[in-house]
Amino acid sequence: MTKVRKAVIPAAGFGTRFLPQTKAMPKEMMPLVDKPIIQYVVEELVEAGIQDIIIVGSSNKRAIEDHFDMPSEELLSNLRLGGEKKKPYIDLVERISNMANFVYVRQKGPYGNATPLLSAAHLIGDEPFIYTFADDFFSPEANSTAQMMKIYEERGGGVFACKKVVNESEYATYGFAAGDRIDEGLMKMSTIVEKPGNKEAAPSDLASVSGYLMPAELLKYIEKGSHTHTEGEFTFQPYVQQMIDDGIDFYAKEIEGAKFYDTGNPLEYLKTTIEFGLKHPELEKALKEHIASLL
Numbered sequence: 001m002t003k004v005r006k007a008v009i010p011a012a013g014f015g016t017r018f019l020p021q022t023k024a025m026p027k028e029m030m031p032l033v034d035k036p037i038i039q040y041v042v043e044e045l046v047e048a049g050i051q052d053i054i055i056v057g058s059s060n061k062r063a064i065e066d067h068f069d070m071p072s073e074e075l076l077s078n079l080r081l082g083g084e085k086k087k088p089y090i091d092l093v094e095r096i097s098n099m100a101n102f103v104y105v106r107q108k109g110p111y112g113n114a115t116p117l118l119s120a121a122h123l124i125g126d127e128p129f130i131y132t133f134a135d136d137f138f139s140p141e142a143n144s145t146a147q148m149m150k151i152y153e154e155r156g157g158g159v160f161a162c163k164k165v166v167n168e169s170e171y172a173t174y175g176f177a178a179g180d181r182i183d184e185g186l187m188k189m190s191t192i193v194e195k196p197g198n199k200e201a202a203p204s205d206l207a208s209v210s211g212y213l214m215p216a217e218l219l220k221y222i223e224k225g226s227h228t229h230t231e232g233e234f235t236f237q238p239y240v241q242q243m244i245d246d247g248i249d250f251y252a253k254e255i256e257g258a259k260f261y262d263t264g265n266p267l268e269y270l271k272t273t274i275e276f277g278l279k280h281p282e283l284e285k286a287l288k289e290h291i292a293s294l295l
Helices: 037-047 062-067 073-080 083-096 115-124 144-155 170-174 217-226 237-245 266-279 284-294
Strands: 006-010 052-057 101-106 130-134 134-138 160-162 173-183 185-194 206-214 250-254 260-262
Touching: 006 037, 006 073, 006 115, 037 062, 037 134, 037 144, 052 062, 052 115, 073 083, 101 115, 101 130, 115 130, 115 217, 130 144, 134 206, 144 160, 144 206, 144 250, 185 237, 206 250, 206 260, 217 237, 237 250, 260 266, 266 284
Parallel strands: 006 052, 006 130, 052 101, 160 250
Antiparallel strands: 130 206, 134 260, 160 206, 173 185, 173 206, 185 250
């Protein structure tokens, strides 16, 4: 079985829901306390054993490249002037650039979540890979990537990271796995029902979110499909369905011991920021006192 070593992160969107903030700053670089959102995603990938991270972006995403690049000599000189108390910061910024092999490609093609994969296909080759987004993620300590890899190592095929429904509105937001439950929190998929709208129309309570472990064969299906795609979003889900119909196994895995965070809109971003602040060892006490004083 081929080891999973590569990951693709799509990052070409404009973050219009956060304008004007995202006019100059990519939404993936918006901070959660002291780290940009995308760094939480990258750290989980690296912890799970991913070595090569392909970020598919656009011309307005240079800040992401700069963040994962070596720190500038100007910054290092400034930190050195601070003496021993600033040395931990030098170690911190240097560690970021050494976490993985980062590759950046420009997205080309129609709107949709299959296009980043098509743009990165020449770098993925014939290896299985992780496909994950940079504005939603599970609790870092749960490492959803490692949990998907475990299922892949046991069963092969592809794996979708899933969460159980928390409220009714989620039925209109996510795709839901259908198939046979083969273990607690694990389903062999027969299809994904996109945004069923309500509980009665959904085939299960497992919503597909955030991350995917994909067989390399998916890229061939997407490449073939790109020649006939003419209108609407160019998405990968129909090609996963084709693979399932062709006998390739896909599994829906409920991520255990985790909370799901979606920072893709201002309210959820603010909620996540507050929650991460309340978990921060240096900020927790003072932030709790401040929130209590406001309430």
